[in-house]
Amino acid sequence: MQLGLGFWATFYYYFTGMTLIVAFLASQVLGLSLTQPFPYRYGITIGLIAGLVGAYFNRTMTFSLEFKNKKAFTNTLNTSLSEMGFEPKSELDDFVVYQRPALRNLFSGKVFVKIENGMATIISRASIIRRLRQKI
Secondary structure, eight states: OOOSOOHHHHHHHHHHHHHHHHHHHHHHHHTOOTTSSHHHHHHHHHHHHHHHHHHHHHSEEEEEEEOSOHHHHHHHHHHHHHHTTOEEEEEETTEEEEEOSTTHHHHHOEEEEEEETTEEEEEEEHHHHHHHHHHO
16 A cells, blocks of 8 residues: 655655756756756756665555564554654555654654554655664
8 A cells, every 4th residue: 555655756756846946946047048058967966966865765665574473563663763753644545644743743754653463564764764774
């Protein structure tokens, strides 16, 4: 199940946004017209870098994990997420939604956890999933 954007959609988001911003800034700083190709060359170069970095860290990843003891796993998961600043806030379908409080949530996103039949499915940003894998 994919709740968020995958690699290519995230790449496209960061690439287009950064390309347009850098092209506009380059045209203003260098005194060039946006009808000339030079501002776009700078924009595309920076946009490619921003797209790759943004997609690597912010694409949505799904992580599945088997466990034997539901209570022990849930305690470990809650402790790990709590150390990262996440708290359970609500439920969406079969998922428990973890969020950071207030403004921190704006830049970190949410963690969706579904636990059933000895299997946990965790969906969040790639950077959060990587840190969570190390903690569990």
